[in-house]
Amino acid sequence: MADYSGVLLGMGNPLLDISAVVDDDFLNKYDIKLNDAILAEEKHLTMYNEMSSKYTVEYIAGGATQNSVRVAQWMLQIPGATGFIGCIGKDKFGEEMKKSSNLAGVNVHYYEDETAPTGTCAVCILGGERSLVANLSAAKCYKSDHLKKPENWALVEKAKYFYIAGFFLPISPESAQLVAEHAAANNKVFITNLSAPYLCEFYKDYQDKFMPYTDFVFGNETEAKTFSRVHGWETDDVEEIALKISQLPKASGTYKRITVITQGADPVIVAEDGKLRKFPVVLLPKEKLVDTNGAGDAFVGGFLSQLVQEKPIEECVRAGSYASNVIIQRSGCTFPENPDFK
Numbered sequence: 001m002a003d004y005s006g007v008l009l010g011m012g013n014p015l016l017d018i019s020a021v022v023d024d025d026f027l028n029k030y031d032i033k034l035n036d037a038i039l040a041e042e043k044h045l046t047m048y049n050e051m052s053s054k055y056t057v058e059y060i061a062g063g064a065t066q067n068s069v070r071v072a073q074w075m076l077q078i079p080g081a082t083g084f085i086g087c088i089g090k091d092k093f094g095e096e097m098k099k100s101s102n103l104a105g106v107n108v109h110y111y112e113d114e115t116a117p118t119g120t121c122a123v124c125i126l127g128g129e130r131s132l133v134a135n136l137s138a139a140k141c142y143k144s145d146h147l148k149k150p151e152n153w154a155l156v157e158k159a160k161y162f163y164i165a166g167f168f169l170p171i172s173p174e175s176a177q178l179v180a181e182h183a184a185a186n187n188k189v190f191i192t193n194l195s196a197p198y199l200c201e202f203y204k205d206y207q208d209k210f211m212p213y214t215d216f217v218f219g220n221e222t223e224a225k226t227f228s229r230v231h232g233w234e235t236d237d238v239e240e241i242a243l244k245i246s247q248l249p250k251a252s253g254t255y256k257r258i259t260v261i262t263q264g265a266d267p268v269i270v271a272e273d274g275k276l277r278k279f280p281v282v283l284l285p286k287e288k289l290v291d292t293n294g295a296g297d298a299f300v301g302g303f304l305s306q307l308v309q310e311k312p313i314e315e316c317v318r319a320g321s322y323a324s325n326v327i328i329q330r331s332g333c334t335f336p337e338n339p340d341f342k
Contacts, residue, residue, distance in 0.1 A: 004081040006107065007308045008072055009159035011147075011175060012065025012168045013139035014086040014101075014110065016093045018048060019123035019293060019331060020055035027131065032124060035222070035292075037132040037196040040122075044133050047122055058331055059093075061100040062121055063139065064165040064195060064297050067333040070104045071301025071323050072308070074335050081308070083107040083155045085147065086168075089138035093118035109155060111146035113138040128289040128328075136171070144174040160188050161308050163300070166195030169206040180213035184252040189307075193300065194219030200226040212251040216307075218300050221263045238263065239278075242271035258313070262299055262324075264292075268317050279317045282325045294333025299324040302341075 030047050032038070040047075051057055061070070066084055073082040084101065088094035088110045097118060101108040119139035124131045146152060156162075162179050169176050169192075183190040190213050194200055199207065200223055207227075211217075219227070221238050228234075228241045235241060238261055246259040259271040267278040302323030306316040322341045327333055 002309075004076065004078050004308065006080065006083055006155060006158040008069065008082045008161045008163065008304055009155050010065040010069035010082070010084045010163045011179060012084070012086050012165050013063045013119060013134070013136055013171060014061070014066050014084070014088050014097055015063040015119040015121040015134055015136070015139060016097060017060040017062035017121050017123045017293070017333075018051060018057050019060055019125065019291075020051050020057040022051070022055060022124045022126055024126070027124060027126065030133070032131045032133060034126060034129040034131050037134070038198055040133050040135040044122075045135070047133065048120060048135070051122060059096065060331070060334060061097050062123075062294070062333060063119070064167055064193065065163060066101070067294050067297035068163060068165070068301040068304065069106055070101065071298045071327070071333065071335065072305040073105050075302055075305035075319060075323060075339050075341060076308075077338070079105045080107050083109065083159065085109050085111075085152060085155065087111040087113055087138050087140075087142040089113055089116050089118040091117050093120065094138070107155070109152050111142055113141040116141050123293045125291045125293065128291055130291055130293040132293075140171050142172045142175060144172055144178060147175045147178060156182055161191065161304065162188065163191045163304060165193040166199045166203075166207060169199075169210055170203045173206060173209070176210060180210060184213055187252075187254045189215045189255065191216040191218070191304070193217070194223035194227055197223055197226040200230055204230050211248050215255045215257055217245055217257065217259045219261050220296055221261060224261050239269055239271075239276050242269045243274065243276060246271040247274070260303070260317070262296060268321065270313060270317065272313070277313075279314065279321070281321045284325060284328060288329050290329055290331055292328055294327045295324045297333055298327035
């Protein structure tokens, strides 16, 4: 059996999800839209307490990259196959996060910031759809000095696949750059995600800087359309956009870039080497939907669990759809003890 120990390494913003079913008044009061992901501004800062006093809240370890890594770990069922690096605070939430990640079998190397509290993400759910408002706090204090420490850089040396969602690129571009260059120089696989419309819109320079290093780019249809608009492509055709992204210049010619765009209940689009493929997703009866929080992250996690085993793309997509289907039937990015993916 191949040695999968530490094969996948994620780097991102570890956040504690504060999840609750809310109402229209709450969404309107804080000016938040369903299916969006934004950073908290001044006007949002009171919403976290209001949620916990007004609604029934659940606390779940979150953060996009960390979710995907935890799902990949769950699908692989090989302890220590995955690792994760990010920044938390020295507080109760940080302790919770450590506990839940270790339980999941992920080898976490957190940088613990002395001053900032652990980052949180309000997950507002209405009719099964979610809206995310992230207060990054400690998550945005990550420093590349932590990554350069021998015990942490060892995780980079060991991994063959790297996943860094778009959210982390503006946080510690230097850290992301170190990993991207290492991947390109050592024929390893570097994977990212468009992650949110606001990143495509306001952090375009970061995305463009890292795009040449990417071997896989994930995203959903809304993000793809925003990416197209800010790049002046003048098309809303998601298939065409997926192809265009896959054909952007690359730093290393080892792998051709593959773009994977999810569209909720519509087929997953895969663009590779000038060709398009579409894969239908497992449809879920509406009454079984609990919430879509973590659905995209779970798709990536399922996909990566097969990719690191060098399975064909259709198997990766099938695993992604399976994981996503499991997660939307549960609250937040959580899963049963064992997968039954065949």
